[in-house]
Every structure is written in structure tokens, then in C-alpha cells.
Amino acid sequence: xxxxxxxxxxxxxxxxxxxxxxxxxxxxxxxxxxxxxxxxxxxxxxxxxxxxxxxxxxxxxxxxxxxxxxxxxxxxxxxxxxxxxxxxxxxxxxxxxxxxxxxxxxxxxxxxxxxx
Amino acid sequence: xxxxxxxxxxxxxxxxxxxxxxxxxxxxxxxxxxxxxxxxxxxxxxxxxxxxxxxxxxxxxxxxxxxxxxxxxxxxxxxxxxxxxxxxxxxxxxxxxxxxxxxxxxxxxxxxxx
Numbered sequence: 001x002x003x004x005x006x007x008x009x010x011x012x013x014x015x016x017x018x019x020x021x022x023x024x025x026x027x028x029x030x031x032x033x034x035x036x037x038x039x040x041x042x043x044x045x046x047x048x049x050x051x052x053x054x055x056x057x058x059x060x061x062x063x064x065x066x067x068x069x070x071x072x073x074x075x076x077x078x079x080x081x082x083x084x085x086x087x088x089x090x091x092x093x094x095x096x097x098x099x100x101x102x103x104x105x106x107x108x109x110x111x112x113x114x115x116x
Numbered sequence: 117x118x119x120x121x122x123x124x125x126x127x128x129x130x131x132x133x134x135x136x137x138x139x140x141x142x143x144x145x146x147x148x149x150x151x152x153x154x155x156x157x158x159x160x161x162x163x164x165x166x167x168x169x170x171x172x173x174x175x176x177x178x179x180x181x182x183x184x185x186x187x188x189x190x191x192x193x194x195x196x197x198x199x200x201x202x203x204x205x206x207x208x209x210x211x212x213x214x215x216x217x218x219x220x221x222x223x224x225x226x227x228x229x230x
Contacts, residue, residue, distance in 0.1 A: 041223055092217050101217065
């Protein structure tokens with residue numbers, strides 16, 4: 001199946017710092033999504049991206065759909081302790097017949113730790 | 117709205133036992149799916165459904181069965197549990213409005229097979 005490489009695997013930062021993480025693939029994706037998972041909970045959707053080059057913000061979070069359609073980036077500005085968790089990228093592979101809708105491929109996740 | 121609900125939250129099985137993981141959603145979403153999450157591997161799609169009476173296999177379907185008799189419910193059945201099925205299982209749902217892509221996840225079922 002499709003592979004998404006997410007990096008870094010983990011990050012340890014101080015409160016107030018900015019954070020960047022990315023997701024890459026060797027294949028083209030139609031849609032990129034970013035999720036956050038808190039311990040013992042299910043993933044929660046943060047941002048959805050649908051067009052190459054698209055830049056979308058959600059509060060302190062900004063995500064971009066790469067021009068090549070093979071990557072996506074998530075930035076968190078001025079981190080706070082509640083940003084702690086696992087961040088996942090997910091993508092919907094390009095399929096000319098449209099049969100890949102809803103079939104999300106997930107990255108391995110980035111574990112974010114924020115020190116007060 | 118309760119969103120996506122899953123029961124049980126925790127379960128321990130012995131090898132060879134069967135069980136059903138329950139999933140329900142109250143958002144009238146057409147699309148429902150099951151994922152498993154293993155350490156360091158992200159989430160992987162097991163089965164999905166685009167509507168009542170329609171199901172299909174995802175990336176890792178072996179050992180699991182599903183059915184979709186109503187829009188609201190999408191149970192996952194393990195017919196003969198194996199230790200390799202020890203994992204956290206998430207159910208998700210989404211609407212046709214987002215081409216099924218913006219999926220809402222339940223809280224998960226943590227399954228251990230001894």
C-alpha cells in the first residue's frame with residue numbers, strides 16, 4: 001500500500017517555541033489531513049487540505065499542501081502545554097476513478113512534548 | 117450529538133475466542149470505517165462502508181468481518197482472535213460532503229489477545 005513518511009518522530013520543545021513537522025510520499029495525494037491524538041483518545045481532525053499549494057490556518061496551526069502533491073507540512077506557533085500529543089498526517093491517494101475517497105493512509109505520527 | 121461511540125473500551129480475549137466491537141454514530145454519515153493502531157505504525161484501514169448494505173476491504177482485512185445493516189451502526193467481528201490482533205481499534209465516520217475524507221473518530225477499543 002501507500003507509504004507516508006512523517007518526521008520528526010518526536011520533538012521536545014520549550015513552551016513558546018514554534019514547531020514544524022512534515023509528511024512525504026513517493027506517490028501523489030488528492031487530499032492531506034492533519035490529526036492530533038491525546039493519550040487514550042481517538043484522533044481529532046485539525047486541518048484538511050484539498051488543493052496543491054493550499055495554505056490553511058486553524059488558530060496557531062498552519063498547514064500546507066505541497067506543490068508536488070507528494071508532501072504536506074504542519075506548523076504550530078507559540079506552543080503551549082496543551083499542544084502535547086501525537087500529530088498524524090493522513091492522505092487520500094490520487095485515483096483517477098475516484099475510488100480512493102475515504103481510504104486514508106496515515107503517517108507514523110510525531111510525538112510532541114512541551115516543557116513549561 | 118454523541119458523535120462516534122465505541123464499546124467496549126477495553127477487552128481481553130484468549131486465542132480462538134470471538135467477539136464483536138460495536139460502533140455507532142448519530143451524525144447521519146454515509147461512510148464508516150474501522151482502523152487499527154499499532155505502536156509506530158500509525159492507523160491502518162481494516163474495512164469500510166459507504167452506506168447500509170455496502171462494505172469493502174481496506175489494507176488489513178484478514179481475520180475481521182463487518183456488516184452494515186443500518187446507517188448508524190458498523191460492528192467489527194473477530195471470528196477467532198489471535199495475538200497478532202492485539203491493538204487499539206478505532207471506528208470513524210464521515211459525510212459525502214467532504215468526499216468521505218474528513219473523518220470523525222471514536223474513542224477506541226483497546227484489545228489484548230492472550
